[in-house]
Amino acid sequence: MIEPALRFAGVGKSYGEARILDDLHLEVAEGEFFVLLGPSGCGKTTLLRMTAGLQTLDRGEIYLRGTALSPVPPEGRNIAMVFQDYALYPHMTVYQNMAFGLRRHARRRAETDAQVRKTAALLGIGALLERRPHQLSGGQQQRVALGRAIVRDPALYLMDEPLSNLDAQVRATVRTEIKELQRRLRVTTLYVTHDQVEAMTLADRMAVLNEGRVQQIGRPIDVYRAPANEFVAQFLASPKLNVFDGTLERAAGTASVRTAIGTFAFPNPPSSLGEPTALRVGLRPEEIKVSFPIDESEPHLSVRLIEPLGSQVLVIAERDGTQVTVSVAADALPAEPRRLRVVPAGCAVHLFDRGGLALAHFISA
Ligand SMILES: Nc1ncnc2c1ncn2[C@@H]1O[C@H](COP(=O)(O)OP(=O)(O)O)[C@@H](O)[C@H]1O
Numbered sequence: 001m002i003e004p005a006l007r008f009a010g011v012g013k014s015y016g017e018a019r020i021l022d023d024l025h026l027e028v029a030e031g032e033f034f035v036l037l038g039p040s041g042c043g044k045t046t047l048l049r050m051t052a053g054l055q056t057l058d059r060g061e062i063y064l065r066g067t068a069l070s071p072v073p074p075e076g077r078n079i080a081m082v083f084q085d086y087a088l089y090p091h092m093t094v095y096q097n098m099a100f101g102l103r104r105h106a107r108r109r110a111e112t113d114a115q116v117r118k119t120a121a122l123l124g125i126g127a128l129l130e131r132r133p134h135q136l137s138g139g140q141q142q143r144v145a146l147g148r149a150i151v152r153d154p155a156l157y158l159m160d161e162p163l164s165n166l167d168a169q170v171r172a173t174v175r176t177e178i179k180e181l182q183r184r185l186r187v188t189t190l191y192v193t194h195d196q197v198e199a200m201t202l203a204d205r206m207a208v209l210n211e212g213r214v215q216q217i218g219r220p221i222d223v224y225r226a227p228a229n230e231f232v233a234q235f236l237a238s239p240k241l242n243v244f245d246g247t248l249e250r251a252a253g254t255a256s257v258r259t260a261i262g263t264f265a266f267p268n269p270p271s272s273l274g275e276p277t278a279l280r281v282g283l284r285p286e287e288i289k290v291s292f293p294i295d296e297s298e299p300h301l302s303v304r305l306i307e308p309l310g311s312q313v314l315v316i317a318e319r320d321g322t323q324v325t326v327s328v329a330a331d332a333l334p335a336e337p338r339r340l341r342v343v344p345a346g347c348a349v350h351l352f353d354r355g356g357l358a359l360a361h362f363i364s365a
């Protein structure tokens with residue numbers, strides 16, 4: 001087996017009684033852009049700080065290119081970290097901020113200078129080298145923080161929600177820049193965020209973390225299509241996953257799942273599903289097929305609220321205390337719709353057991 005660039009082997013961390021990380025195992029390949037996605041407070045920053053050597057581990061070990069990191073002091077680890085709040089030195093210029101890490105690594109002055117200027121050009125901040133951080137916009141400050149990390153040419157980048165202090169438009173721009181930069185430099189990157197859009201767009205592979213444990217590891221599209229449990233499905237849904245109680249009904253060779261909003265035919269039910277059971281049924285707003293009947297006699301839910309998002313519109317409908325949120329293309333929405341019907345075919349249906357563990361994912365027939 002090829003040794004992965006970065007390996008977490010049974011890493012655990014507690015603060016007092018609170019177990020923050022529990023027996024964490026992860027492997028990041030050389031050159032990979034790996035995103036750790038999890039809610040606020042799940043231990044993402046703690047994990048990065050332990051990797052950088054700014055915090056100790058209670059259990060387990062972290063390996064960088066096969067070397068155990070515990071005995072290695074932070075400055076000996078060849079790791080660069082980009083912090084959420086940039087952490088630039090306010091009294092230093094952009095140039096000095098970027099050169100600071102290099103000087104510590106005792107390079108020659110001319111070499112340092114060339115490296116800083118090359119990196120600044122790469123990030124489009126070449127004209128800002130004499131400014132101080134307070135003379136920069138948030139986006140520019142974050143580019144300087146990135147520059148300070150990449151100028152050193154480390155073995156690993158750690159990025160702790162580097163976009164969260166930027167406003168929406170700048171965030172999208174810098175996000176694209178980070179992705180392009182990583183593609184170009186191919187430095188192994190561990191990026192943490194609570195934002196599922198960032199994880200989906202940036203990651204080669206991702207891990208979803210909750211309550212100190214890895215919930216699922218995979219390529220974003222695979223995690224999205226087949227979430228391992230209800231938490232992951234919920235976390236990757238926007239605005240939120242619709243969840244209903246359901247019953248599985250089997251007949252010769254076929255099966256269907258009955259819920260309060262409709263019955264979904266299950267084309268190839270695996271035998272592992274067992275006999276008719278009580279289930280939880282998840283449908284993402286963007287994966288439900290709907291129509292807007294004119295005729296009152298058709299079974300339907302009543303439209304309660306419409307939220308235009310631009311090209312997509314969220315429609316919230318209800319019947320007998322059951323609520324469903326769907327996302328439809330704006331141009332597919334009739335004027336002032338009052339009734340919504342869930343079309344039983346073509347919906348992406350996620351089945352979970354009572355404990356929230358995924359049993360199956362299918363497109364209804
Ligand atoms: N130095 C500390 N002492 C005690 N508790 C801490 C310390 N640092 C973080 N925590 C707690 O550990 C948990 C994880 O924190 P953190 O790693 O910052 O989460 P995240 O980055 O995912 O939001 C939180 O509940 C936080 O309050």
Ligand SMILES: [Mg+2]
Binds near residue numbers: 044045046160
């Ligand atoms: Mg954090």
